[in-house]
Structures are given as structure tokens and as C-alpha cells.
Amino acid sequence: MLRYIIKRIFIAFLTLLVIATLTFFLMKLIPGSPFTNPKIKLEIRMALERQYGLDRPILEQYVMYLKNVLKGDFGTSMKYPGRSVTQMILDKFPHSFALGWRATVFAVSLGLFFGIIAALNHEGILDYLTMFIAIVGVAVPSIVLGPLLAYILGVNLGWFPVAVDGTEWSMVLPSVTLGLGSLATISRLMRTTTLEVLNQDYIQTAKAKGLSKTQIVFKHVIRNAIMPVITVLGPLFAALITGSIVIEGIFAVPGLGKYFVSSIYEQDYPMVMGITLFYAVLIIFSILLVDLAYGFIDPRLRVSSKGGK
Amino acid sequence: MADRKKLLEVKNLEVSFDTYAGEVQAVRDVSFDLYEGETLAIVGESGCGKSVTAKSIMRLNPEPPARFKNGEILFEGEDIIKKKEKEMRNIRGSKIGMIFQDPMTSLNPTMTIGKQIMEGLLKHQKISRAEAKAAALEMLRMVQIPNPEQRFGEYPHQFSGGMRQRAMIAVALVCKPRLLIADEPTTALDVTIQAQILELMKDLQEKTGTSIILITHDLGVVAQMANRIIVMYGGKIVEDGDAREIFYNGNHPYTWGLLQSVPRVDIDKNQERLASIEGTPPDLLNPPKGCPFADRCQYSMVICREQMPPQFEVAKNHHSACWLNHPNAPKVERPVAGPEDSTSDDRVQSNGKGGSL
């Protein structure tokens, strides 16, 4: 167990190191320095470059970069020299997070529920219905679904506001749109694992004990079926982050994703790299958390087999 | 023997499965009785209907696609087939227990052994958790698992194969059922462990008076445990009788085939050939109208393929569904060497066929 934890943490840090390195060197590949702006006079430019250490050898810059990152300093914006990347992240991320956690709750709770219902109702109406909803989530990308829902439910029927305005109600549409893809994945996977579990011998044993269907589902099926689903939660979180980039644009959420896109347009490289690195940390960290949680939940990992006779 | 009570009466049981391909007649007119305290073995190849029969007693076959076409199953005098699901739940685990073939997959990998044993108790009896735990620990001791307090909180993957099967037995017997159905309980275990488990079961039976139905394809297992034997083939019972009778005076050609395929230590190695029965079991989608074994039987006659043979009474409490027992049938020698035969190269003439009707 301990080995497992240590291994996971180690890989997480290694990955972040790889990403930070990639980020740094790729940035260096882009021709010119942040100060190659013709408006800046040559002497001033050289002074700035010296100040930012851009005239030092690459390896030294690399080390400096890593040190800064560990301190939490991701650099400053290129287009807007006053802004620090870290500051922008701190400002804008909370909005994205508000969207993200709602989407997660939506996707996970409904996803598990649909999956179980579908499996228990195998090839019945509920199965087809829930799987249909899931398929829609898979096939219709958020790019399409977002404006569609915004128009139909927002403009036409007027049930929801189309832009986030601080009310809980206005968060519904963007959260649902963001979460639908994940809902689809979770419910499909949960359905598969539940079906597999239902076919297992120990379910027959449970039945032979005289347990009722409800008891069997809650005490035996769910615990076992949920395991594989937990393992996908990590990458799922990555998908939610990716998705929010698009959703924020559609629903006018003043979050990090929207800012990310505009930074890309403006070619504000330090900002782009900084936010990318931040996203990476977020994703790696959540994957790590999920892995650790899984280690605690699965007794086969928690307690090693001793195999006494 | 006659004054022992009947625990279970199966009468003319017919069970079919409705599949995409059609109706598979898995159990075709099976009848037998089970007395208190005895061990009844049901032997046969895979697909002969023995598992379905056993599961029918507990109504564990999923209905649909399983369907009771005909017959009764009287347990303690009441017809199981007529019972509602709720009533069945009260019977399963408390009055009838069952253990399955593969103990690794038959136990929930994410639940402690102790909890799995307690589950049945808490469901069927109004006792406190503390009392249930005590009973479960007692059960672990009874199935001879060392260190029960520690093992109580462990998971299946921490047990060895033999111990897991013991745990399964504990799960099945914790509510002290009157009948234990064991579906191939030793097939997945090492030979040495097999013997231990069978010993355990016999031991427990003596202590608790539970009747056992033992399903297996392994006659070696049967020899150790069974009081009576039922031989099934193609969904039908082809022979039944006391264990000793079947072994020494097996009557049906299929039984001979089974007995021949058991390797024996006491026969000259040069004489012995590992015999198997050629051919494969019949397709139960379109079962033959005559004796199901006819196509694989070297003694089969014209009548065998035309009509189902009735159950001939070969000896007291010994029946065989084989036309060879008809007075008009030719006399046939039993090819199986019994224990009274020593190493010799001539076949012993046993009493031929021709029982009374």
C-alpha cells in the first residue's frame, strides 16, 4: 500500500517536471524574446532582457524558471507587462471552478444513477432511454450543444438566462452542457461494469442467501461496479477542464478558459504557457487524488494477499 | 431406513429455457426423493441437467428464460414451484443453503468474510450484530479455519482456495439449513484439498443432521460421500440407487462408461486403458425421442431409439432406465471390473441383465 502511494506521488511529480521542461523549452523555441517589439528601443530592450535574465545561458534560465514555478511565479504577461500570470489565474480561476464543480456533481451523480438503472433494466425501456441520453452526450460536442441549448432553452423558451449573471439558476445551463459529455462516459461505463458484476458468481451466492434485489444491489453490486469507474475520474476531470474552455466562451463566464483562448489569439506566450502549466498541475493533482482514493477503496490494494493455508 | 422422513420430493420435474434458438429442454421428467440426514449425489456430464435441477430446488434459475413446464418440488411438504419470490427469499439461506463451484468468484471480493457470513444471519434472524458476529465466529471455527477472530475481518483474496471453500460452507450453513446443495464443490480445488473439504462436509453433516445434495461429474468424490446416487443424462435420470449398489452393480451402459473412466490403482497397468465415452451429449433443443444415450451406446437396439425406456427396478431401491432390462433383450455382460476382480486378463462374467419389472 505504501509502495503504491509513493509510486503514484513520484510519477505525479515526475510528470509535472516533464511538463514544465517541455513548456520552458518550447517557449524558447518561439523566435524572438517577449521584448522583440519594434516599439521598444534597443537599449531599453537589452536592459529588460538583462533584468529578466534572458541573456544568461539556457540552463541557468531553466533552473531559474523551475525555481520560480515552485514559488508560484509563472512569469508576467507579454502583452500587458503589468499583469502577472499568477494574478490573472487567481482572479479568474474561481469562476471556472464554480462551473467545474457543479458540472462534476451533475455528471457523477446522474452518471452513476443512469448506469445502474440501465444495467438493472437490461434491454428494457429504461436501458434504451438512459443510454440514448448518454449517446447524445457523447456524439453532440459541447461546441454544438452549448449554442443549441442556449438558443432553445434560453432564447426561445426563456427558461434559462443565456449568460451567467451570478444567480444559481443561470449556472444550470452551462454546468449541464459542460457535464453532459462526462455524464455519458460515466453512465456507459457504469452500465458495463454493473452488467459484468451482475453476471458474477458472488451475486448468485448473495441470491442463494435469500437477499432481496435491493439489498443485493446496494451491498454487493454498487461497491464492485464503481471501482473501474473511479479510475476514469482522473482523466474525466481533465476533460471537464478542457470543456470549460469552450463553455465559458459560449455562456460568457468570466473564467480562466475564456481568458486562455483570448491569450492564444493575442499570442501572449507567457500567459498561455503559464495557464497551460497551471492546468497541468490541476489535472495531475486530481488524477493523483483519485488514484490515492482508489488505493484506499479497493481492498485488494489496501491489504496485500497473505495467502495463508 | 423406511421410517426416516422425506425432506424433499421432486416429482416429474420439467424445466425448459426459452432462448433465441428455441426451447432448450434442460430437465425432462425427473423424479427423486431425498430423506433427512442423507447425502444424495447427482452425477453426469456437463449439460445433463444436474445443475439446473439443483438450482430449481432453490429457484435460482432466472425465470425467464427458465420455465417450469411441469412437475412439483415438495420441500417440507410445500411446493416450491408455486411459491412467490418473497416466500422463496425466506427459504433461501435459512432452510436451504447452497455452495458453488469456484470459491474465488463466489465470494464478494470487496466484503470481509465475516460480513458475508453475518449477512445471512441478519437477514433471516432477529438478532443483534454482536450475536451475529459471535455466531459467525463459531461457524468459522466449525469449518476449521484457524485464527477465526483475525480471519473474520479479512478479504477473500487473503484466503487460499481451500479456505475460501470452507468460508463458503460457513456462509451456507450459518443459519443451520435443513438442506445443503453443493454444486461441484471440489472441482476447482487441488486433489488434496478436495479430500479435506469432503471430510469437513461429512463431519458437519453428522453434527447438524443436514441433508446434502452433491452435484458432481467426479465419481471419486461420490464414493467418499454419497449414500445414494442419481445418474443423469440428456436431462433425464438414467439410473439411481444406493451408492454401493451403483458402484458394484451398475446397470445402465452410461453408468458403466462413467465407472470405466475412473482411473484405478488396483488393476494391472498393462490391462488398463484410460477409457472415455466417445461422442458428445445430445442437443437439448431437439432432444431425441428415445433413450438419449442410444447414439453413444454400443449396446443400443432398435427400440432404444424409438421409445424412452421406463425405469426398471433392478434391485431394491435401484432403478435403471435401460431397455436391456426388458425380458426380450439380449443378455449383456457388464464390462466393468469390480473390486472383487484381481488382475487377470479375462473378463469376469458378472450376473447378466434381465431384472424384474
Next chain:
Amino acid sequence: MNANLNIDPQKFTLVGKNLEAAQRINRPSMSYFQDAMRRLKKNKVAIASFWVLIFLIVMSLIGPVISYHVNGHTYRDQELVNKNQTPIMSNARSITMTANDVFEYAKYKPNFRKTSIKFTGVELVGTGEIAFKVGSESEEGWQGDKKEYIVSVTVEEGDSWDTIIQKLNARAEEILASDPDFRGVKFEKSGNTLKITSIGKTWFNTRYWFGTDELGRDMFTRLWEGGRISFLIAFVSVFVTVIFGVIYGGISGYIGGRLDDILMRIIEILMTVPDLIYTILLLQVMKPGIMPIIVVLIATGWMGMARLVRGEVMRLKNSEYVIASKALGADSKRLIFRHLIPNAMGPIIVNMTMMIPRMIFAEAFLSFIGLGVQPPYASWGVLANEGAKIFRQYPHELLFPAIAISLTMLAFNLLGDGLRDALDPRLRK
């Protein structure tokens, strides 16, 4: 036991075994692939998906050619005058309220071209002028001309709604009488709703079958050109990914041992890095375009395939029939080609089929945030992006690429599911 003794003694003649009957396998034996194909064909959903995909691919190939020959369109010709046309055209004029001293309302509901507008929950509050502008100079592409008309009436003290409606309709009639080009406008009120509709002809847009976009480019052509690019990107990426994956994974799995350990460690670390990161980083360095997208998709996809192939090879390497073949003297090449690869194909094919929709989605996503295919090239992602911006006024511009993307992804997913079920040897009956 009662058995009739009256059975014909003849029946007791010995016959013996009939092993042929006993061993007859009642189902015809089929090869693995035949059986898989049979099962796939039974899966109606998968078959339907297959045909849908064939349709989409064929249309992508011939669509632009057709529209070029019929209407002379290419994907980049712009005719600004004809911008934002819809597949179903109407020359009804748009209606805008220009003056209102008279009533208040709860909601204003226009249709997307404002040729029919509704006011709900209306209430008379005063007197004065009510006026509507019918027609707009900027909508020449729809109306056919640049004319604008004003329908204006004065509401007096004591006028009821009926009177007002009457006056408005009368005024409209007058205008129509004097100028037939006006085509007319109708005012009606039912309950608390005021509805105003302008009259015109509707007809199918024969010049621009799917309408036009903001720059007057033909949607039909652009849609299918987009299809070409989207499919091209997806197929090329998948193809190269599979090649890389099979080589890397095949070698790793077949040789095993230390080499396998190292190769798999590398992949493990590379895989922990989220796809998004690779994508953004790579696209910062390479300017966005079709080639870079393909590179990105390959970079993020090959690892999964390599792992899969390696897993399959390892599993098969130790399976009994391979060992049996070796025992019979087969050499490596024979082993690889006749045994390993055909049996590994199953999961590889399934994986390929599932990769394609992910790539189509990835391309659409990238195009949406501006890192994908660049204008004036069209890909479905680009079209979706452009359509999304103007969705509220001209929904068709998003609808067509949206349906195309969704249909493609759905079809590939369902086909992939079907293939997975069909090729799973455990389900073989």
C-alpha cells in the same frame, strides 16, 4: 414398474453406436471473421451507422464537385450581397417597430428574420403614434430590392384594440394598393398577443442549397469541403497512429524483457501528460494549420495504440496455439503474420473505429478556439465555430456542421460498439 411386455421382439436387435449422429455439431462451423461478420450484420444499429458514414464520406467527396458543376461554387467564393441566406428563402420583409406611444408588453418574440413578430401580454397605455418599418435596405439579398416602407397610424382617445388593428391593416392595404412590391403586412390580435406578419413567397434556395454564411459563401460546398478536410485529418491521423503504435507496441511486446520495461515506462510517463497540454504546446510552436493538427493528433494518439498492441502481442505470445505452432517448428515471421497479427486485429480495429470520432472532435475543438484549420479553409470545426457566433440570427449556419459532426461521431461510436461486440471471441456462439 409397468412396462408392456408386448413389444415386438424384433425391436431388441442390437444396433450399436451411431457416433456420427452423436458427434454432429449442429451448427455450421465458421471461421472467426465469418462469425464476426455474421454477428455484426445482425446488429442493425451498427449497420445503419455504417451506411450513414458511407453516405457522409461519399458526399464529402462528390458534394463540392456537384455544386461546382451546377452552380459554379467553390468553398472560398464570396458574394457579400447574398450573405446569410437560408436553404428556404422568403422574400417577406422584416418588420421593426419604429414608434410606440401606445402600448406596453411583456415579451417581444421575433422569428429569426423578423418577418413575423409577436408581442405578448400587451396593454394599452396611451395615445399617439404607432409605426412599423417594413423592409430594410441592408436585406437586399432577401427582399430583392432596397425598399423600405413605414406603416404608421395615430391612436386616439377611446380607440379600442380592434380599432387600432383595423387602422393598421387599412393603412397597410393602402400602401399595397399604391405599390405592389410592398407585398403586404398583416396585423392580428388574439387574447393578449399582438402578432404582425409580413407577406411574401417562400421557395427553396436553388442557388445556395444549404444557404450561405456571413461572407456569402455557399454552405453546401463548404460543408462538404469541410467534410473532406475533417475526414482527411481523422483518417490520416488514425492511420499513422496505428502504424507507429503497432511498430512500437509490437516490438515491445514481442521482444519483452528489459526492452519492454523501458519502452513501457516511457509511455507511462508520456501518457500522464494530458492531451490538452501537448496540443497547446505543439500548436504554439507550429502555426495552426492542417498538417500541425495531424501531427498533434498523432502525438496524442499513438501511445494508447502502442499500449494496446503490446498488450495483445503479449497475451497472444503466451497463448497455447502459439506455443503449439512453435512446437511444430514455425518461425518468427510465420508466427507474427499468420497468428499474432490476425488475432490482434480485433481490438486494434475496434480501437481505430473509436479513435476517429475522438479525432474529429479534437479537430472541431481546436478549430473552435482558433487553433485548428485556418480560414478560408473549411473544416467542420471551423464551420461550427463560425455558425455558433451567429446562431441566434441564422441557426442554419451552425445546424448543418453540427449535424454533420454529431452524426459522424454517433455513427462511429455505434459502429465501434457493434464491432467490439462482434469481434469479441468470448461471445462466439
